[in-house]
Amino acid sequence: MFRNSSRTFRGTLTAAAALAIAGAAGFVSVTRSAEGLLDAEVRAEVADELQRLEEIHDVRGEAQLRRAVAERIALYRGRTPFYELDDGAGTLTSAPSRPPLAGLAAGWHGVALATAAGAESQVLAKVEVLADGTRLAVGRIRTDRAVLHRVAGMTAAAAGGVLLVIALVASWLVGRSVRLRLEAITRATGEIVDGRFRGRLTASSGHDEFDALGDHINAMLDAIEALVDSQQAATTAIAHDLRTPVTRLRGRLETALRNGGEAELREAIGKGIADADGIVAAFNALLRIAKLDAIPGQPTPCALAPVVADVCELYAPVAEEAGIALVLDLAPDARALAEPALLSQAFANILDNAMKYTPGGGTIAVSLRIAPPWAEIAVADDGPGIPEADRERVLRPFVRLDPSRSAPGSGLGLSVAAAIAAHQGGEFALGDARPGLVATLRLRAV
Amino acid sequence: MDILIVEDDGETARFLAKALQESGHRTVVSEDGAEGLYLALTEPFDVLVVDRMLPRLDGLALLETFRKAGKTAPVLILSALADVDDRVAGLRAGGDDYLGKPFALTELLARVDALGRRPAPVAAHALLKVGDLSINPMARTARRADRVLRLQPREYQILEYLAHHAGQVVTRMMLLSAVWGYDFDPQTNVIDVHVSRLRQKVDRDFPTALIATVRGAGYMLGVPE
Numbered sequence: 051m052f053r054n055s056s057r058t059f060r061g062t063l064t065a066a067a068a069l070a071i072a073g074a075a076g077f078v079s080v081t082r083s084a085e086g087l088l089d090a091e092v093r094a095e096v097a098d099e100l101q102r103l104e105e106i107h108d109v110r111g112e113a114q115l116r117r118a119v120a121e122r123i124a125l126y127r128g129r130t131p132f133y134e135l136d137d138g139a140g141t142l143t144s145a146p147s148r149p150p151l152a153g154l155a156a157g158w159h160g161v162a163l164a165t166a167a168g169a170e171s172q173v174l175a176k177v178e179v180l181a182d183g184t185r186l187a188v189g190r191i192r193t194d195r196a197v198l199h200r201v202a203g204m205t206a207a208a209a210g211g212v213l214l215v216i217a218l219v220a221s222w223l224v225g226r227s228v229r230l231r232l233e234a235i236t237r238a239t240g241e242i243v244d245g246r247f248r249g250r251l252t253a254s255s256g257h258d259e260f261d262a263l264g265d266h267i268n269a270m271l272d273a274i275e276a277l278v279d280s281q282q283a284a285t286t287a288i289a290h291d292l293r294t295p296v297t298r299l300r301g302r303l304e305t306a307l308r309n310g311g312e313a314e315l316r317e318a319i320g321k322g323i324a325d326a327d328g329i330v331a332a333f334n335a336l337l338r339i340a341k342l343d344a345i346p347g348q349p350t351p352c353a354l355a356p357v358v359a360d361v362c363e364l365y366a367p368v369a370e371e372a373g374i375a376l377v378l379d380l381a382p383d384a385r386a387l388a389e390p391a392l393l394s395q396a397f398a399n400i401l402d403n404a405m406k407y408t409p410g411g412g413t414i415a416v417s418l419r420i421a422p423p424w425a426e427i428a429v430a431d432d433g434p435g436i437p438e439a440d441r442e443r444v445l446r447p448f449v450r451l452d453p454s455r456s457a458p459g460s461g462l463g464l465s466v467a468a469a470i471a472a473h474q475g476g477e478f479a480l481g482d483a484r485p486g487l488v489a490t491l492r493l494r495a496v
Numbered sequence: 497m498d499i500l501i502v503e504d505d506g507e508t509a510r511f512l513a514k515a516l517q518e519s520g521h522r523t524v525v526s527e528d529g530a531e532g533l534y535l536a537l538t539e540p541f542d543v544l545v546v547d548r549m550l551p552r553l554d555g556l557a558l559l560e561t562f563r564k565a566g567k568t569a570p571v572l573i574l575s576a577l578a579d580v581d582d583r584v585a586g587l588r589a590g591g592d593d594y595l596g597k598p599f600a601l602t603e604l605l606a607r608v609d610a611l612g613r614r615p616a617p618v619a620a621h622a623l624l625k626v627g628d629l630s631i632n633p634m635a636r637t638a639r640r641a642d643r644v645l646r647l648q649p650r651e652y653q654i655l656e657y658l659a660h661h662a663g664q665v666v667t668r669m670m671l672l673s674a675v676w677g678y679d680f681d682p683q684t685n686v687i688d689v690h691v692s693r694l695r696q697k698v699d700r701d702f703p704t705a706l707i708a709t710v711r712g713a714g715y716m717l718g719v720p721e
Binding site (some may be wrong): 323326327330331334360363364365367368373392394395398403405406463 | 515557596598600650678679680681682683684685686689690
């Protein structure tokens with residue numbers, strides 16, 4: 051019925067044992083109470099009878115008491131109501147042989163008495179010593195303890211048995227349902243271990259703790275699947291796009307080796323080193339993007355204007371040399387969730403890109419403003435812009451729209467900026483500056 | 497200088513040693529972490545160049561043990577892991593500088609020089625002098641001969657950093673990190689433009705140029721020989 055090793059089985063056993071202990075304790079306590087109740091009735095009866103006899107003694111005298119006791123002994127002879135009197139005139143007793151209560155102190159006593167039939171009865175008796183020294187004892191049969199215990203025991207055993215069966219069945223049912231649900235979860239997670247991420251857990255009709263667990267596992271699977279997909283995309287991009295520069299490098303070296311003089315060899319090696327640096331830069335950027343995608347950032351409130359201003363200050367002389375006007379319009383108190391080092395890099399990449407595509411005499415406008423719930427950093431240039439259809443595509447790794455690939459760089463600047471924005475809980479978008487491109491970095495304003 | 501190179505890739509170790517020797521240093525190469533640590537603890541070196549991933553004993557563990565033994569020689573960590581987190585871990589373990597692989601030899605040489613001839617811990621307010629150039633770090637002002645140079649704050653910072661490393665090559669990455677605090681590599685030659693503006697103010701009206709461009713490497717402040 052149960053799998054031996056299962057937690058459910060052990061749980062059921064534990065519960066049954068606890069139930070048995072509680073049942074036994076209940077049985078003992080109920081039996082005790084029953085005994086007490088039964089005795090209380092006997093005691094009341096004995097006390098009444100004693101009182102009646104004492105009244106006879108007190109009102110009508112010793113002789114009348116002796117007569118009354120003798121009458122009662124005669125009346126009940128051979129049965130259990132018990133009397134014993136010991137006064138100046140001698141001893142009267144219901145007992146067939148010697149008086150059993152002689153010599154016992156005043157108070158309650160439980161005694162075993164032989165009946166005429168030869169059996170033995172349990173009698174609860176009270177001994178009283180009257181004012182003149184007369185000892186009077188009255189007893190009544192007590193319900194047989196053995197019988198009481200037997201009856202109670204049988205009842206308890208029957209009830210306990212029924213309870214145990216119910217408990218076992220109930221816990222088997224509960225355990226089975228838990229086991230089936232857990233097995234479904236184990237199966238689904240087992241598929242992940244085998245590398246299949248597409249399966250999902252289905253919720254039951256109700257919405258219980260297992261569904262909540264299932265939802266969590268499904269959310270986890272979604273995250274894992276997205277991660278695997280992005281890793282695969284990165285791997286594919288690396289394989290696809292690094293071939294081009296590596297091929298170029300290889301071709302350059304091979305050509306130089308085949309027909310180069312000393313000067314040509316030197317030039318080829320110099321260019322080869324630059325190619326290698328470019329390949330490494332691209333590779334690092336791709337790894338960077340993959341890592342940013344995989345681990346969410348921990349941005350904290352940060353004043354944006356100084357970060358933006360610092361990067362602008364870094365680029366200002368370059369803009370001036372190129373005849374580009376760098377115009378700043380920064381809301382001084384804008385604050386957002388951001389890690390300053392990453393924000394600097396994202397913004398520097400955006401500005402770098404704008405510099406590359408803005409012609410001499412052009413303008414780059416940098417603005418920082420609050421547009422709840424965002425703090426927006428926008429960089430607008432009046433260069434050629436990017437056609438709307440391509441704006442989404444350009445953010446993917448390795449896309450550079452200029453087919454001649456004349457501009458320096460890995461082509462990953464904007465992709466890294468977009469990855470950083472997402473990593474910081476923000477957004478990155480490209481739009482039309484009419485003419486030119488406007489790149490907008492949005493961070494959660496605080 | 498005496499330099500210990502702990503690098504498990506034999507080829508890399510050889511070209512590092514060769515380049516450092518050509519710059520006038522003496523080198524000892526170890527290809528595993530445990531042996532490298534033994535050498536570092538038993539022989540006096542001016543600079544250690546330690547790869548992060550090493551057989552037998554990891555580079556960071558080597559570095560931590562080295563520092564716990566009370567050794568203060570500057571350590572340059574080389575690593576194929578050049579992310580910000582890895583850099584922070586390396587510097588926290590007791591490294592003085594961190595260079596991601598692959599690196600330009602000129603960058604490595606410049607950084608080893610900077611580490612090996614770190615400015616003596618002179619008082620922060622002492623005047624820095626290079627030829628007829630004098631810099632007052634307290635007032636953040638610079639004079640050349642009798643003329644006060646009118647420098648922008650960044651220009652002053654660049655000049656002070658160059659002066660602290662006078663006679664040594666300072667790379668663009670070193671300047672970007674020291675003056676701006678950035679660890680990324682801008683694709684545009686922003687640093688060159690900043691330095692050329694500084695040079696206009698420091699050198700233009702004087703017969704000798706103090707700021708020299710070191711081809712393929714960076715800049716150097718000094719009196720030409």
